[in-house]
Amino acid sequence: MDGKGGDGEKEGKRTVLLLILVGAPGSGKSTFCDQVMKATTSNRTWIRICQDTIANGKSGTKIQCLKRASDALKGGNSVFIDRCNLDIDQRSEFMKLGGSSPYASTSDFSVDIHGVVLDLPARICISRSVKRSTDEHSLHGGKAAAVVNKMLQKKELPKLTEGFSRITFCQNENDVGDAVNTYANLGPFDSLPSGCFGKKVADSKVQLGIMRFMKKIDPSTTAIPDGNCSKDVSGTKPGTTEICQPGEGPTNGSNPSKESKQYGRDTSHHLSSKNIHTLAFPSISTSDFQFDINMASDIIIESVGAFLNKTENVRLVFVDLTHRSNIFSLVRSKAMKANIDPQKFLTVVGDITKLSTEGNICCNVIANAANWRLKPSGGGVNAAIFKAAGEALEIATRKCAGTLSPGNSIAVPLPSTSPLYQREGVTHVIHVLGPNMNPQRPSCLKNDYNKGCKILHDSYSSLFENFANLDRNRKYINREGDLVDILNIPNKVANADLKTKRDALTEPERIKKCKGDSEQFVTRKYDLGDNSLRSESSVELNVKEKVWGSWAQALHKIAMNPEKHQALILEETDDYVVLNDLYPKAKKHVLILAKLYGLDRISDVRKEHLPLVKKMHSAGLRFLEKFLKEESTLIFRMGYHMIPSMRQLHLHVISQDFDSPNLKNKKHWNSFNTAFFRDSADVIEEIDNTGRAVTINDHDKLLSTELRCHKCRSAHPNVPKLKSHINRCSSSLPESLLQNGRLFSSTFPNAQ
DNA sequence: GTTCTAGAAC
C-alpha cells in the first residue's frame, strides 16, 4: 500500500489514526495490534488501548479507555481501541474522539477514524477463546462459546455514517494479514483511501449450531451433497490465496496485488459455500500456447457473462497463480467494466489445486488447461492438477477419452480416492484444450487469430456447458427417487419424466440459499458429559464437534454406557444396541443404535463404517422379521433421518401404519415420509459407491412440506385429518419402495 | 426429542 497522496500530505499535516477494532473475543484484535506495532516500518507511533489490561494490567472501564485514548491522540500517537466494540453504542463514545474533536481542530495533525472488523467465523473465535488460559483475557474455558455467541447476537457491523473514514472488513486470516500490512506500512504522513473495503454482503451474526440449539434462529443446512468441502477455516494458511471481487473498492489501483489484498471478502460465507455449484478455471491457452492475452481476456469475459446470464445458482472462479500476471489484471478489470456480478464471478490468486485448503473456496469442479493427449506431461496447470489428483485422475481420464481436439472439453468424474477429491472436495475435473499459437507445440495456428478466437470461444463454451451439465446431472442423481417428496407428486409420475419435473421446479426451489456454512462446530475439550472415561483420551484431540443440546444426548449416553440402561435394551452386540423408540411413531418402532463414538449421523458415515451399517441393517431385518411373525399384516421400512435430532447414529425400524399417539405433528410425519427418511439400503449403496451418504441442503423444507398420505399421496390439512385418512386408506405403498427393497413385509421378498 | 402454550385457523 503506497498510502501516499492523501489529504494529510497535501496539507502538510500529520494524520493520526484512531483505529477502532471490532470483533468478538478470540477474533484476534490484540494480535492484530501487536503485529502492526511489531511490523511498523515508519516512525508512526501506535498505542494500544486494551480494556482488559488498562487498569495496571487488569480489566478496566470504558471511561478509562476513553481518557487514555484521548491523551494518546493529543500526543500525536495513533491509537488502537482494542475492545470488542461490537455495537454502535459501544463505539459511539470513541467516535467522538475524532472528526470535530478539539484534537483534530487545534493540533497540527488530524484524527482519522478507521475501523478494522475482524469478522472471523464464530467457531474460530470460540476455539481461540477456549484455548486461552490465564493471559490478559478474562474470557476463557468453557464459558467462551456461550459468551461469544451471546455477544455476536448483538453485533452491528460498523458503517461509514457512524463517522469512520475507512472500514476494513476481514473475514479470514488472509484478510487480517493484509490489513496488518496495510497499517504497518503506513507512514506518519500517509493516508489511506476512504470507504469500505472487503465488506461482506450477508451478515451471519452467530454460530448457527449453537443458536439452532438455543432455537434462536431458523435451523439451516449442513448438507455435503457431493464432494465434502466442510472444513475448519482456522486451518487456512495465511497469505496463500487472495480473492478479488470485481467491482469492489477504488478502481485506480496500479498494483493489482494491493487491490486484491484489499478486496478479499466474505470467504466464510460465500466463498466456502458448499451449496453453490462452482467451477474454478485457469486461463486457457495464454500460457504455453501463447495466445494473445488481450483477446483472451475479452473472450473470457464474454463467455463468462453469457454463461452467467443464462445459468442460475452457479459460480465461476477465475484462478491465476500470481496477481502479477497480465491476464489476471485484464480479466479482473474487464469483469468490473462489464458489470459481471461479483458474487457469481470471482477472480482469485492462488493454486487451483488448493483452493479449498488454502483459500477456503470450495470449488466442486475445476478446469484443466489440458494437452491433446490428456496426459500429465508438460508443466503449468496441467501437470499441477494431475499431480494433485494422483493416479486416480489419469485412470478416470483414460476411461473417458484418449485425446481431445482444440475447442473441446471433457468432464471427468474424480474418484473419491483422489487426494483432490478428499482434500479439496473436487468431484470433477474438466479438461479443456484451447487453441495453440506456439510453433513449438502441436496444431499451431500460425498467428491466425480468426480461427484462434473462435476456438478459444468454443473452448470456454464447451467448458461451461460441460459444467452446467454436471449441475443438471447432480440434481438428477440427488433427487432420484426422492423427487416425489420434494415436488409432492406421485412417484410414478416423477420417475416417468424427470427432466420435465426438474424443469418444473420454480426458481425459488432451484436456487438454494447458501446458508449454514458449517457454522455448527465448537472445539470441544471439555464437558464430555458422562463419557468421562473416553474424554480422558479425547481431551487432547481438541476435535470439532457439532453442538448437540442436552436433550439430544439421550441415545448417545445409552450407546456409551449401555450397562446403565439395561432395562431399555432389547439386544446388544459389540457394535450396536437395539431398543424400542421411547416415543414410537407406529405400532412397531425400534432403533438400532451404533455404539461407535463419533458416529452421530449418516453424514459421519464413511466407507470404513460400511461393515457396521450393514450389521445394523441385518439386525433391523431380524427384528422386523420377528415382528412380522407376531403380526403378519405389518409392513416395515428401515432408514435414517437425514439430519437426526438425537446424537449417535441410529437406524429406525418402523412399521408403516404410523398408528401411534406419539405421531403428533408435521415434522414427525415428514421425517418418516419424505426424502428426509433415508432408506438403509440406499444409504449403504451410496456409501459403497461414493464413500458417503447423500444429504441435501434444504432438509427443513422436507420437514415442513405439506402432509400427504404415504400410500395414495392425497394431501391433508393437518395431522389429525391425515391420521384419520391413513386409517381408512386402502391404497398400496408406492411401487418405487416395493421395487427397491425398501419395504419389508411377510408377503413379498426383499432385495436386501 | 417432548412439553407447554399463545394465538392462528376454523
Place this chain on the structure above:
DNA sequence: GTTCTAGAAC
C-alpha cells in the same frame, strides 16, 4: 369455542 400449529423452553 375448539382445534391445531409452531415456537420457546427444556
